[in-house]
Amino acid sequence: MIELSGLTKTYNRGQVKAVDALDLSVRAGEIFGFLGPNGAGKTTTIKMMVGLLRPDRGSISMAGYDLASSPLEVKRRISYVPDNPDIYQNLTGIEYLNFMGDVYRVRATEREQRILHLLELFALTRVVSDPIKSYSHGMRHKIVLVGALLHDPMIFIVDEPMVGLDPRSAHHFKEILRDRCSHGRTVFFSTHILDVAERLCDRLGIIHKGKLIALGTMDELRDQARNDKESLEKIFLELTE
Amino acid sequence: MKTTWAVWTTTLKAHFGLSLAWYYIRRRDKRFLAFVGVALAGGAGVAPVVYLYQRFLNTAYDLTLPLGQTPVVLTMSMMAAAAMVLFLGFAYVMSVFYFSTDLPLLIALPLSPWQVLSAKFLVVLVAGYLTMAPFVLPGFLVYGVRAGAGSLYWLQALAVFLVTPVIPVSLAALAVMGLMRAANLARYKDAMRLIGMIVLTLALTVLFALPARLSPPGREAEFLTRLLLAEDGLMVQVGRSFPPAIWATRALTAPAGAVRLGWLLALVSAAVGMAAIVVAIGQRLFYGGLVGSEEVSAGRGLTASDLASRIRRGRSPVMAIALRDIRLLIREPMVLLNSVAMVFLLPVLMVIPILAGGQAAQESLQAMALGNPIVSNLSGAGYVATMALMATASSSAFSREGKLLWVSRTVPVDPRVHVQAKLVQAYLILLLTLPVLAFVGMGAAGWGVTDLVLIAAVGMAASLPLISLSLALDMVRPYLTWQNPVAAIKQNLNVLGAIALGGGLMAGQGLAAMRLLGAGMDLAQAMAAVAGASLLVGAAILAVLLRGASVLYQRMEI
Incomplete structure (x- = not known):
């Protein structure tokens, strides 16, 4: 479902390698956790996957389409939630959701059904006609999540999904992720919350200094770290030392 | 004072991108060229206007020479500069004082309102120098060169240049702080601010335009004769809307050195006084207009049918x-x-x-x-x-x-x-x-x-x-x-x-x-x-x- 091949991105005229020849494959119906220390290249990778940054080298293929040659086909099938929920402060929540529905061309009946359901789930119904600038950080994050789920994407790419969510919303969000995977959808997310990654993800990748240094299920990572009982936190610390 | 100095220098560096420009220069990063590009484009943009303006001032000098009223060239350039600083000042003061992204950081620091306010005031003042330079400098040059002014003239011209924008910037600051304080009390803050700014701009235009009416109806000839024959008649007429322009002209052109110095002192005192009033009043008004200014009143919520009606059927x-x-x-x-x-x-x-x-x-x-x-x-x-x-x-x-x-x-x-x-x-x-x-x-x-x-x-x-x-x-x-x-x-x-x-x-x-x-x-x-x-x-x-x-x-x- 997601194929990254030789993906490379450098800054400062090639002096800093943010992502270095990254090869990665994520299957349909999988929740994939993308881990790494600050500045390891997680967000750069994600930004290349959603078309916000151009790779220097390598290719990205999602849902069977190459991002470079068929960007619109890819974008119709994915959705992206950034780590910082910066959105239009001067729109109301419902205006933002209608805008997302329009640009993703979500049909009227599905649009109404999904908006009502997701707003209820994330407890946003009461505030959805207020300007987004009146929202708290967590509420902004949730309205971006609702907007991203509106067209029922095949691939859901989320950068730090749990930051700012209250426990109830975080619980619902995890339920949504599991439900999506049970319907063959793919979730790719980066996180620093290792506990969530350990319990939620089918497979994990750890990126460090732009290179993928570990990849696999929890058991496979334990094998790689030659440590068969430790938590993901210990494995992460050992591998990224 | 050390803290205040730190706030001032940091705010100026951050606002005008000086640290970033210096960083690019040191690293020989080509992004520095963007700063050069801005300066060149700005210069190229105003160059034709400045050229035409100095020609206009030269003509004005020629026309007023037989009347012995050539100092009016300086008054005109000072008036134009003050008007520009005031017009642009309203929007700039509001933007710098109340909508800068560094404000949440500055408010949270253990600083007095006047320290933050004075730093912001300095930013607008420096912008004021850049705004007024194309209007004032041609006036100084045309008069100084044509009248064969001595070195003291150029020194005093520098002092006048440094002092002149303080008064219009202070006026703009006082007006905007009053407006923001009042708007902060209102429910529809954004609308109040917008209406207030439009009213201020229109009021300013009327203020500058009305005293410039040349003659009382029916007595044009008598008025004109008086204007041309009186010493400094034109200068006083032109500077009626903004008397500091008259003081500045006299500080540069009065016959006796002591008199020139006296007018310069008057101008400096007025500028310092205005800045002091801004700080004193700002101590009370500034945070009152700032804190909570981004509060947005939430609605009363929606019923399920209301919400369903707001979900659009779709548009292209x-x-x-x-x-x-x-x-x-x-x-x-x-x-x-x-x-x-x-x-x-x-x-x-x-x-x-x-x-x-x-x-x-x-x-x-x-x-x-x-x-x-x-x-x-x-x-x-x-x-x-x-x-x-x-x-x-x-x-x-x-x-x-x-x-x-x-x-x-x-x-x-x-x-x-x-x-x-x-x-x-x-x-x-x-x-x-x-x-x-x-x-x-x-x-x-x-x-x-x-x-x-x-x-x-x-x-x-x-x-x-x-x-x-x-x-x-x-x-x-x-x-x-x-x-x-x-x-x-x-x-x-x-x-x-x-x-x-x-x-x-x-x-x-x-x-x-x-x-x-x-x-x-x-x-x-x-x-x-x-x-x-x-x-x-x-x-x-x-x-x-x-x-x-x-x-x-x-x-x-x-």
Whole structure:
């Protein structure tokens, strides 16, 4: 479902390698956790996957389409939630959701059904006609999540999904992720919350200094770290030392 | 004092990007060229105006020489500078004092309001020096060189230059702080701020225009004789709206050195006094207008049926993006004031001096417009096209998205559709010129409905190349890293470039119309020909832009 091949991105005229020849494959119906220390290249990778940054080298293929040659086909099938929920402060929540529905061309009946359901789930119904600038950080994050789920994407790419969510919303969000995977959808997310990654993800990748240094299920990572009982936190610390 | 100094220097460095520029220079990073580009573009932009201005001042010097009233050249340049600093000061003070991104950080620090306020005041003051330099320096030069002034004149001129903007900046600061304090008490804060700013700008125009009325009706000859014969008569008349301009002139031109020094001291005392009043009043008003100014009152919630009715059935991506852009534009008061409000403000600002000029000026304008359809019709179409440039909706169309460009970049919308949507939003905003055009044209120039429709259509057609060119400029190199939405317009080179290039295009359109009229074509035919040619040129620019849209859109990285 997601194929990254030789993906490379450098800054400062090639002096800093943010992502270095990254090869990665994520299957349909999988929740994939993308881990790494600050500045390891997680967000750069994600930004290349959603078309916000151009790779220097390598290719990205999602849902069977190459991002470079068929960007619109890819974008119709994915959705992206950034780590910082910066959105239009001067729109109301419902205006933002209608805008997302329009640009993703979500049909009227599905649009109404999904908006009502997701707003209820994330407890946003009461505030959805207020300007987004009146929202708290967590509420902004949730309205971006609702907007991203509106067209029922095949691939859901989320950068730090749990930051700012209250426990109830975080619980619902995890339920949504599991439900999506049970319907063959793919979730790719980066996180620093290792506990969530350990319990939620089918497979994990750890990126460090732009290179993928570990990849696999929890058991496979334990094998790689030659440590068969430790938590993901210990494995992460050992591998990224 | 050490803390205050630290706040001042850090704020100045951050606001004008000095640290960043120095960093680029040290690393020999080519991004430094952007700073050089801004300086060069600014210089190139004002150079023709400065050239014409110094010619005007030289002529004024020649004309006033036989009357012995040459110092009026200095008063005129000082008046022009003060007016510019005040006009631009309102919007700049509001933007720097109340909408800078560093304010949440500064408020949380253990600093007194006056320390934060004085740092912000310094920022506006430095901007004031940059604003007034093109107006004051030619005056100093023309008078100094032509009068053969000595070294003391140049030293005192430097002192006058440093002191002069303090007073208009202080006046702007006091007015804006009062407005913001009052608006903060209101429920609809944004609307209050916008209305307040428009009222302030109009009040200022009236204030400057009314005392400049040359003569009391019926006693013109007597008044003029008195003006020309009295010592400093012209200077006093010109400087009536802003007496510090008279003091500054006397500080540079009074015959005795002690008298000059006395006027300079008076000017300095007035400036220091005004700055002290700003700090003293600001200590009470500044935080009152600032803290909680971004509070937004929440609604009462929606019932399930209300919510369902607000979920739209769907509209095309072009209209969805165009309407999103318009909503965002009109809901940011400072951006609105600096862009769309121009559509209404500029004609009013131009009309007020005419009204202030008395009945004779009004009658002559009306006679000129009614008696000469060439002037009125071309002016009408020209107004629409001018607003296509001055409203800046197209020249900042991509830049205004700033960091939020990530939304547009990640949704499945073809870059060509984004361009089409920006074109639609520019034209929707341009429709706002129609009420003004109808009011002035049908009221003053006696147009019928058909005239109005045709003139508006010609204006809209003439706007196509201007809008397409502006969009192209902003798409090639969008300014996306702004911290304050006003900066997306005010500090955007694309806006300046679009006005410069578009102004050239408009001059070409005007020239073509005049040539066709000169060749014997009637007015309607000439206007239709120019409109047709404009549509062709505009469509050609647009076609090139649409062809390159995918590549250009890909290059926009945030």
